[in-house]
Amino acid sequence: MLKNVAVALLDGAHPFELGVVCEVFGMDRSDEGLPVYDFAVVSADGPTLTTHVPGFTMGTPHGLERLESADLIAVPAGNEYVVRDYPRPLLDALVRAVDRGARVLSVCSGVFVLGAAGLLDGRRCAAHWLHVEELSRRYPRAKVEPDVLYVDDDPVITSAGTAAGIDACLHLVRKEQGPEVANRIARRMVVPPHRDGGQAQYIERPLPAAPCDTVGEVLAWMDQHLAEEMTVEQLAARALMSPRTFARRFQQETGTTPYRWILRQRVLLAQRLLEATDETVDAIASRTGFGSAAALRHQFLRAMGITPNAYRRTFRGPAAA
Template sequence: MVVTEDIGLPSWDLYELSIPCTVFGKPQPDLADPWYDLRLCGTGAADGSAAGGAGLTLRTRYGLDDLAGADTVVVPSVPDACVEEGRPLPEELIKALRRAHDAGARMVSLCTGAFALAEAGLLDGRRATAHWLHTAQLAERYPKVRVDDSVLYVDDGDVLTSAGLTAGLDLCLHLVRRDLGAHVANQLARRMVVPAHRPGGQAQFIDLSVPATDDDALAPVLDWARSHLDRPLTVRDLAHRAAMSPRTFYRRLQEATGTTPLRWLLTQRLGRAQALLESTDLPIEKVGELSGLGTANNLRHHFLKHLGVSPGEYRRAFPRT
C-alpha cells in the first residue's frame, strides 16, 4: 500500500493523510498477517521534507518512483490552492499516477485527491465523488467525469473515490473488507470505535450539527434490530420499541441516516448475509434465514440486484483458509 500526498505544495490536510496511515499503517497481526505495507511517498524537497498544514513539517524517505510496484495507491488530498485557485498539480505526480495505474495498481482518492486522479485522466467516463463542497468544481474542471455529490464513496473496481473527512475512513474500511473480509474489517472498526460498515451509497451530507430533537432513543432500537435481523421487522415494530409513532420514527431515522427505515433494514440484512458468507460454511438457505432475507431464491435476488453477483459467487471471492 502506498499513500501519495502532494507535499511539494503548502496546505495539505492532516486528517485525510492520517486515515490511511491509521487503517493500513499499524500492523494488526492478530487480525491478518501479513498486514499492509504502507509507504508515504511525496514530491517534497530534496531532503524528503515539506511544510504542511498546522505549521508541521512532513519527512518521508519515499519519492514518486516508489509508486512503481504498488498494489494500491491512495491520494489523500491535494493542496487547497489546486482546488480553489486552479493551480496545477506537479506534472511528475500526474505521470507517476498514470504509470502506477498502467502497471495495474488499484487507485484510490480521499476527498480532493479526486482532482489528482481526474487530472491524470483516470476518472474519465467513470462515476466518482469528492467532498460535496468541491464536487461542482470537480465536475466543471473535468467534464468527462460523472461526478456524484450525494454518496460517501464510489467503488468502480480498480478506481475508488470518497467524499471528505469521515467518508475517507468509510472507504478505507471498505478496502479492508474487500481485501481481508468482513470479520477483519469489523474488528478493526471496533478498535477504532467507529461504525463497521456504512454503504457507499449512503447520503454524504446530513445536517445534524444542531439537532432539533434528542434522538438518543434511536441507537438502542437500531442496535436491537441488528441483533434480531432474522425476525420479520416492520417500521411499526421498530417505532413501537422506540416509543414513537411510525411517522416520527420514519422521519427521525431518515434525518439520522439519510435513508428510509426499510432501506436501512435491507442494508443491514445484506451486510449480515455478506458476513455469514465470508466467515461460515452455512448453507445459502440458512444464510437467507439468519439475515432475514428469506429463501435462497430471495437472497439471490437481492444479491444480484444490489451487489451484482450471486451469493455463491460472493462466497467464492472470500475463500476461508
C-alpha cells in the same frame, strides 16, 4: 492481493486525512493475526512538506519511484488541491499504476489529483459536498455522484469528507481480505465496521433559490404548507398561470419539478425533526406530508440511503430511536 500500499502527498497535505490511510494500512497488527501491508508515504513535492496546520511539517525519504511497486496508491486531501496544478510525474505515475492493474484511492479533495490525471473520465466518483460543483466544472467527463460517501469504480475509489475516507479504506480491506479482517480493524479504530458507499452525506442541501420572483411567492407558500397535499393545478392557480406554464416556469427557475422540490423539502424537514425532536416516525410523517411512516421510510431511504430511525440514532444516540 492487496499487499503494497503507498500514500502520495503534495505540499499542503492534511495530516488527518493522511492519518486515516495510515491507521488502516500503516499499522502493524500482526500480533492480532491481521495483515501487515508494505506501507510507505511518498512525497511528490520534495523531501519536506508543509501542511495546512501552521508550523507542522512532514518529511519522507520516499520519492515517486516508490509508487511503481504499489498495489494501492492513496491520495489524501490537501490545502489548495481544488485549485492548484499538480506535478506531471505524479500524474503519469498514477496513470501507469492503473494501467498495470493497481488501484488508486482518494480522500476528500485528493479526488482533484485523480481528475487531473484523467482517471475520472467516464467514471463514477464521489466528492465532498463543498467540492462537487467545482469538480464537475473542472472535469466534465467525470460522473460525479454528489451525495454519496464513497464510490468504488474499480480500479478508482473516491471518497467524500474525512470520515468517508475511513469507510472507503475499510471497504477496500473488506473487498480484498474479507469482512472479518475489516471488522477487526474497525473495532481497533472504534469506528463503524461498515457504512455503505451509497449512504448520503449528512448535509442539508436545499435546492437552488429561484433567480427571479415569478414563482417565488408560491415557493414560500409551499415551504410553509409541506404537510398538505399539493397538485400542479393547485399551485398553478395560486400563481395565476396555466398548469403547463407554471410547470415550465418552475423548472426554469428552480432547476427541478414541483414534485421533486416538494419531496426534497419534506425530506429536509424530516431530517430536522429526527435530529431535534422526540416525535415518533408516524408523527413526523404526518407533519412532513408523507402521510404514513411507511411512505416516509421509503422516501427517506431513497433520498438519504438510510432509514429514519438509523438517521436519528446517528445524530442522537441509540436511546432516541
